[in-house]
């Protein structure tokens with residue numbers, strides 16, 4: 001079975017020859033082909049080249065289009081800043097929705113309108129053409145609170161939960177519509193799986209997560225399912241208090257960061273939920289040794305059980321020693337679920 | 338005389354309106370502004386920090402508490418200046434070059450203000466040159482640097498080195514913090530102090546200016 005068949009079979013609960021391997025790489029992948037990160041973010045051909053290179057070198061089962069959180073916001077007209085060697089970033093003190101009344105006039109940009117979203121969709125088409133029958137192709141969207149934070153400014157959004165809950169809900173409703181359109185075009189272009197990053201969800205605590213975030217994440221996941229898509233949820237940071245919610249969205253894959261224990265996720269998530277993760281990307285993967293990485297992967301596997309995909313807690317850092325990443329990959333290559 | 342326990346509660350609960358109203362009333366009745374700060378607002382922020390560590394509070398709660406404290410400080414600060422109280426020190430704070438994370442840095446800045454410091458917030462992605470300029474032009478005597486990325490931690494070291502080359506290292510105390518930073522790292526790069534949270538940052542800054 002090839003990589004794509006393996007992941008799809010595992011997601012469907014069918015037998016597989018070994019554990020699927022799907023670590024997040026962005027800056028690390030870019031480094032593999034010696035490109036500037038600026039180009040990785042802005043030119044889909046660079047991204048595709050780097051992703052295919054890293055996937056082939058290390059035997060990953062997938063390729064993906066994520067590069068930075070600012071694609072959708074940039075197309076909405078938010079000021080963003082480009083750096084040679086860092087991800088594209090929102091300029092928070094000039095946030096698009098600094099004035100809340102702007103939301104009422106905000107139009108959803110056409111994902112195929114030649115902007116940054118379009119560039120991401122072109123990456124999917126090119127992946128499909130080059131490795132589409134061999135590797136699983138994953139697209140990327142932002143979740144409600146992550147994208148809400150990009151449009152409104154993350155520091156401001158945090159206080160909006162108290163000051164203007166109705167605005168937060170209007171904002172998230174806008175985001176859902178935006179992200180569903182983006183997801184639809186990614187699925188049309190051939191994405192097998194849609195990654196959904198909702199980083200800021202780890203900052204708000206269970207109360208706001210349940211009241212404001214989860215219902216919109218759920219709408220987004222359900223909407224993608226209605227298009228025939230599948231979702232990989234990734235929330236950076238400490239999600240220990242919201243594991244139950246994350247595990248009950250119906251996502252194909254719940255990808256956990258290192259601060260949330262996998263065994264707790266296993267207890268709290270819906271039965272059969274595929275978990276991915278979650279060794280510390282910095283202290284173990286980047287700063288550790290191959291032996292430590294192997295031990296950490298085994299520990300994750302034990303905690304998660306057979307419904308598991310191998311990866312790190314978050315992005316593989318740029319300067320990770322290749323032998324450490326190789327140890328992670330070999331764990332997947334050599335173990336059945 | 339208003340019940341000053343309510344000021345404490347207003348700050349803990351992030352109620353800026355109440356915090357301001359109680360402060361104004363207390364000041365009108367002749368309560369010493371420093372008592373409001375040191376005996377009620379600072380302990381309130383300590384409690385907020387404790388609840389954050391205990392996973393009872395999260396970032397939104399931290400930010401509204403800091404905002405409530407600031408609302409009161411706005412009316413207190415001019416009074417302190419008018420009567421000739423000197424700020425505890427002048428802090429130039431920023432997130433280091435290449436790093437854009439600022440939630441933690443903003444909290445530290447707010448609490449330093451609460452602790453009686455004058456704070457010059459240089460924002461994010463702050464170059465060593467910018468820190469040096471602030472020491473030279475604005476006479477900052479504390480530099481507080483924040484970094485959340487392993488890849489930007491070295492910028493703290495290079496900033497300290499740049500301060501040395503510019504000949505201003507001994508005019509300032511350098512404090513550092515952010516999730517990946519450790520005391521060990523602070524010692525290695527020759528920083529004057531490290532704290533793992535914003536409440537600790539104030540104690541650290543006070544210690545730094547006292548020595």
Ligand code: B12
Nearest residue numbers: 237314437438439440441483486487513514515516534535
């Ligand atoms: C929010 C967030 C973002 C937001 C930042 C928005 C903003 N305006 O700040 C966005 C989406 C932009 C972002 C981007 C990225 N992020 Co980020 N982000 C986070 C997240 C989820 C929360 C950070 C936070 O605000 N914590 C809450 C505050 C209150 O805590 P704090 O900052 O630690 O501050 C406290 C203390 O440290 C201390 N303190 C802080 N500063 C100082 C200073 C002094 C002097 C003192 C004494 C004390 C002190 O006091 C504070 C209060 O108690 C963390 C994960 C996590 N939960 O930690 C990842 C995280 C920090 N990000 C990470 C990464 C990798 C990135 C990106 C590279 C990802 C990417 N490829 O796009 C980019 C980099 C962008 C850049 N160039 O900076 C990694 C860093 C890994 C590492 N160690 O290197 C983390 C840990 C996620 C992960 N698990 O991988 N991120």
